[in-house]
Amino acid sequence: MKKDFKKRTKMVHGGVRRSHYGEVSEALFLTQGFVYDTAEAAEARFLKSGDDEFIYARYGNPTVAMFEDRIALLEGAQAAFATASGMAAVHGSLCSILKAGDHVVASRALFGSCLYVLEEVLTKFGVEVSFVDGLDLDHWEQALRPDTRLVFFETISNPTLEVIDTASVARLAHGVGAIVVVDNVFVTPVFSNAIQLGADVVIYSATKHIDGQGRLLGGVVLGTEEFITKTLEPFLKHTGGAMSAFNAWVMLKGMETIELRVRAQAETATKISQDLYGHSALNRMIYPGHVSHPQNKIVNEQLYGAGTVIALDLKGGQEAAFKFLNAIEVGVISNNLGDSKSIYTHPSTTTHQRVSDQQKKSLSITPGLIRFSVGLEDSEDLITDILQALE
Numbered sequence: 001m002k003k004d005f006k007k008r009t010k011m012v013h014g015g016v017r018r019s020h021y022g023e024v025s026e027a028l029f030l031t032q033g034f035v036y037d038t039a040e041a042a043e044a045r046f047l048k049s050g051d052d053e054f055i056y057a058r059y060g061n062p063t064v065a066m067f068e069d070r071i072a073l074l075e076g077a078q079a080a081f082a083t084a085s086g087m088a089a090v091h092g093s094l095c096s097i098l099k100a101g102d103h104v105v106a107s108r109a110l111f112g113s114c115l116y117v118l119e120e121v122l123t124k125f126g127v128e129v130s131f132v133d134g135l136d137l138d139h140w141e142q143a144l145r146p147d148t149r150l151v152f153f154e155t156i157s158n159p160t161l162e163v164i165d166t167a168s169v170a171r172l173a174h175g176v177g178a179i180v181v182v183d184n185v186f187v188t189p190v191f192s193n194a195i196q197l198g199a200d201v202v203i204y205s206a207t208k209h210i211d212g213q214g215r216l217l218g219g220v221v222l223g224t225e226e227f228i229t230k231t232l233e234p235f236l237k238h239t240g241g242a243m244s245a246f247n248a249w250v251m252l253k254g255m256e257t258i259e260l261r262v263r264a265q266a267e268t269a270t271k272i273s274q275d276l277y278g279h280s281a282l283n284r285m286i287y288p289g290h291v292s293h294p295q296n297k298i299v300n301e302q303l304y305g306a307g308t309v310i311a312l313d314l315k316g317g318q319e320a321a322f323k324f325l326n327a328i329e330v331g332v333i334s335n336n337l338g339d340s341k342s343i344y345t346h347p348s349t350t351t352h353q354r355v356s357d358q359q360k361k362s363l364s365i366t367p368g369l370i371r372f373s374v375g376l377e378d379s380e381d382l383i384t385d386i387l388q389a390l391e
Ligand SMILES: *Cc1c(COP(=O)(O)O)cnc(C)c1O
Pocket: 085, 086, 087, 088, 090, 111, 113, 114, 154, 158, 183, 185, 186, 205, 206, 207, 208, 217, 218, 219
């Protein structure tokens, strides 16, 4: 697809591989393998596969390739590799790049499973990991060393929505020759500008906004053609983190509406943030798109939007938070995000239950904190409901 079309056009038509039947909607190729006309053809394909030639679904599949091409168009990346989950994407990227003796610098405010991979998995294989306060550029500078091979952070952190200055961290990291890997879930691919800001590798859990309707797990890694084909693909192909054709087909259809969904959700989040700011039942209303957010300037300079998640810190701690959750009528109590249904989460007793009290304190995960993933419901219904629940 031609590069000069706008993103919304690319999301409808980009990446299509039409079969000889001329189907309008992308075909779902539910096949684990592919037939060769001759023994010579099989040999030739194993020797070198062309862009539209497949061998085995763990290596690639036409439906998965359509999804990969489409998301690469949205991100403005040269190439993409789809994975079974967001964590397969995180683990695959890190393990394909790193080896024993390498040093990694990562932001401290991370999704629990990302923290597990960095703290428990990588270190087991002889990788040294240093954690920093992602907001403090001096911390990054002090932690980076000549042997730092990789830098990892979540651009907008979960659940307190701190926004990292990607351009500055990338500049510092590149100064010591490190590869910059960002987990960009909370930014969403619609609002991402990560590659232009200096990220070398961009990761999404497709489970979130890409599916956007809470059906499936998936993930994707984006980067240069060279990185994806030479470094990432061999690792993931042989270690089994491939996305299934069915999941890729659902994600591919999700891409057709992702612009509309995410923009509508962010617009509602903006309205709600304005209505809730300064409410007497709240210690804090956190939304990166609100002028009161400490990194609002970075959001305006570096991102195309502030995301679809708001955090509310209720006065009255856990008791107030539970009362609020139990009073909510529009939306559900759950732990996904980016869904068309509004989802309310109490991080300190669920997603971050196992984080130590001291760490919760340092990450500002207070007992009164609610993470609110804004859905596609009518914004007035959501606001009215939140106000009655706060009462
Ligand atoms: C959900 C999430 C992941 C993991 O994705 P899965 O699809 O659940 O494996 C990683 N990072 C962030 C920031 C997430 O929100």
